[in-house]
Every structure is written in structure tokens, then in C-alpha cells.
Amino acid sequence: MNDAAARNFTYLAYGLTAAWAILVIYVLTLVSRERKIRAQMNSLQRMLEDKERK
Amino acid sequence: MREKWLYGLGIVAALLLARNINVMLVDLPDEAFQGSIFRIIFFHVPAAFTCFLCFLAALLAGIMVLARKNLQWDSFGVAAVEVGLAFGAANLITGMIWARIIWGIWWTWDWRLTSMLVCWLLYAGYLVLRRAIEEPTQRARMAAVVSILNFAVVPFVFFSIKWFRTQHPQPVLYGEGKMDSGYRLMLYTNWLPILMIAAILIAIRMRQETQQREVDALRREAHAF
Numbered sequence: 001m002n003d004a005a006a007r008n009f010t011y012l013a014y015g016l017t018a019a020w021a022i023l024v025i026y027v028l029t030l031v032s033r034e035r036k037i038r039a040q041m042n043s044l045q046r047m048l049e050d051k052e053r054k
Numbered sequence: 055m056r057e058k059w060l061y062g063l064g065i066v067a068a069l070l071l072a073r074n075i076n077v078m079l080v081d082l083p084d085e086a087f088q089g090s091i092f093r094i095i096f097f098h099v100p101a102a103f104t105c106f107l108c109f110l111a112a113l114l115a116g117i118m119v120l121a122r123k124n125l126q127w128d129s130f131g132v133a134a135v136e137v138g139l140a141f142g143a144a145n146l147i148t149g150m151i152w153a154r155i156i157w158g159i160w161w162t163w164d165w166r167l168t169s170m171l172v173c174w175l176l177y178a179g180y181l182v183l184r185r186a187i188e189e190p191t192q193r194a195r196m197a198a199v200v201s202i203l204n205f206a207v208v209p210f211v212f213f214s215i216k217w218f219r220t221q222h223p224q225p226v227l228y229g230e231g232k233m234d235s236g237y238r239l240m241l242y243t244n245w246l247p248i249l250m251i252a253a254i255l256i257a258i259r260m261r262q263e264t265q266q267r268e269v270d271a272l273r274r275e276a277h278a279f
Contacts, residue, residue: 008089008155015094015151016075019101019144023251026140030258037265044272051276 060254067250074244082240091155094148095237099227100245101145102170104252106208108138109177111256113205116198125267128194131201132184133259135177137252142174157221165214166222173207180204190267 078093085092115131118124149167150160161167180200187193215222226233227241 005089008091011151011155012091012093015091015148016097018147018151019097022140022144022147026136026255030255030262033262034258037262037269040269041265041272044269044276047276048272 056257060257063250064254067247067254070247070250071244074240074247078240078244082236085237088156091152094152096241096244097248098145098148098152099241100248101141101148103245104248105138105142105145106212107249108134108141108252108256109173109201109205109208112138112177112180112201116201119194119198120202123191125190125194126264128190128197129260129263129267130256131197132181132263133256135180135201136259137255139174139177139181140255141248141252142170142177146170146174162221164220164222165218166211166220169207169211169214173204173211176204176207177201190270 074096078096082093084090111134112131115127115134118127119131146167149170153162154160180197183200184193184197187196214220215224227238233241
């Protein structure tokens with residue numbers, strides 16, 4: 001493989017990695033948002049139950 | 055039940071992608087003029103098509119929000135825009151990497167590239183607008199109007215390479231564009247799992263938006279005591 005072909009292939013690898021990295025980052029933001037929503041829901045439910053008991 | 059469908063779809067998409075990457079790298083020959091970097095088109099173009107389809111879905115969701123006043127359509131709209139933006143970013147970045155090798159530059163302000171960037175920024179603005187409005191019904195209505203107006207740019211981005219002389223390659227899948235049947239088949243075959251992934255992400259994001267609305271309702275209830 002000559003230099004130009006090797007450079008070509010390296011950039012192809014960069015492109016594919018970048019495309020999937022963007023989607024992985026988006027999935028990670030979805031996961032963190034899911035955790036945040038669950039935590040908020042649990043704490044609010046606990047707060048409402050406490051208030052009802054009082 | 056719905057979760058199982060999403061897992062199933064995810065597994066099928068992953069298997070299809072693994073098969074496609076293998077065929078793309080091992081079986082398909084290099085393009086005569088561009089060499090191996092040409093293969094980036096199998097992600098670059100499906101990412102653009104998926105992005106435009108998501109924006110079309112957001113347009114339809116916006117119309118339904120205004121017509122039916124149902125907030126489920128608003129959840130669908132925001133999910134479609136977010137996923138569309140992710141695929142739009144993948145399209146822009148892969149395009150820049152291809153351009154670095156073929157044109158020798160990362161970016162040029164030609165019609166296609168600039169209109170795609172403007173389109174991406176307009177939809178990013180949609181998400182910023184949503185954060186600025188607290189009241190859910192008002193937020194849904196304003197977001198619906200913005201997503202309908204934003205869509206006016208999408209056909210311009212799509213046809214810009216046909217309407218104007220640009221540095222970006224001319225259309226290869228429609229008009230007078232010709233693409234080798236093996237490459238064309240690969241492109242469409244790779245679009246399928248990418249569409250599946252987009253559908254999964256939209257379903258997950260839509261559920262989160264509905265849950266967030268429930269949290270907001272609980273919060274109002276807690277403060278009302």
C-alpha cells in the first residue's frame with residue numbers, strides 16, 4: 001500500500017469512528033437523562049407520600 | 055412488549071451493520087478515482103437521508119400538535135429533531151473528512167455545505183427555544199410552529215446540488231447521477247440499519263419526554279400541598 005492509499009484508509013477510519021462516536025455520545029446523553037428522570041420521579045413520589053402521611 | 059421490540063430491532067440493526075461493514079471493507083472494490091475514502095459515502099448519504107426523514111417527521115408532528123393539541127405529538131417532534139440533529143452532525147463530520155482527502159480542505163462555503171450547516175443550526179435553535187418556555191402547552195405550540203417553518207430549508211438543502219453549481223459532487227442517486235449498482239445496493243443496504251437505529255432512538259427519547267412531563271406534573275402536585 002503506497003502513502004496516498006494508506007492516508008486514504010486512515011481518513012476512512014477517522015470518518016467511520018467519528019460518525020459512530022457522535023451516535024454513542026447521543027446514546028450516553030439519553031442514558032444520563034433517563035437516570036435523572038428516574039431519580040426525580042422517585043424523590044417526588046417519596047415527597048408526596050410523606051406529605052400525605054402528615 | 056415495546057421494550058422487547060426495541061431490543062429485537064437493535065439486535066437486527068447491529069447484525070446488519072456488522073455484515074455491511076464486512077462487505078464494504080472486504081468485498082467491495084476501491085472506487086477508481088477516490089480510492090478507499092469513497093466508502094465514507096455509505097454512512098455520509100444514509101446519515102443525511104435519515105436526518106431529513108427525521109425533520110420531515112418533526113414537520114408532521116408539528117402539524118398534528120397544532121391540529122389535535124395532543125402533547126404526545128410534541129414528544130414525537132422533539133425526539134425526531136434530536137435524532138435528526140445527531141445524524142446531521144454525523145453527515146457534516148463525515149463530509150468534512152472526505153473533503154480533506156478529495157478537495158484538500160476541511161470546509162468550503164458552497165451552497166450544499168452552507169445550507170446543511172444553516173439547516174442544522176436552525177433545528178438546534180428549535181431545541182434552545184424549547185428550553186426557554188416552561189409552560190408545556192405553549193412550548194408545544196411554539197415548537198410546532200418553529201419545526202414547520204424550519205422544514206422550508208430542507209428541500210433547499212436536498213436540491214441545492216442540482217439547482218446551483220457547487221463544489222459538492224452532483225447527485226448520484228437521482229437526476230442524471232450514475233452510481234455503480236454494487237455501490238448503490240450497499241448504500242441502500244446500509245441505510246436500513248441506520249433507519250432502525252434512528253427509530254429506536256426516537257422511541258426512547260419520546261418515552262423520556264412523556265416521563266419528564268409526568269415528573270413536572272408530580273412537582274406541581276407536590277407544590278400544591
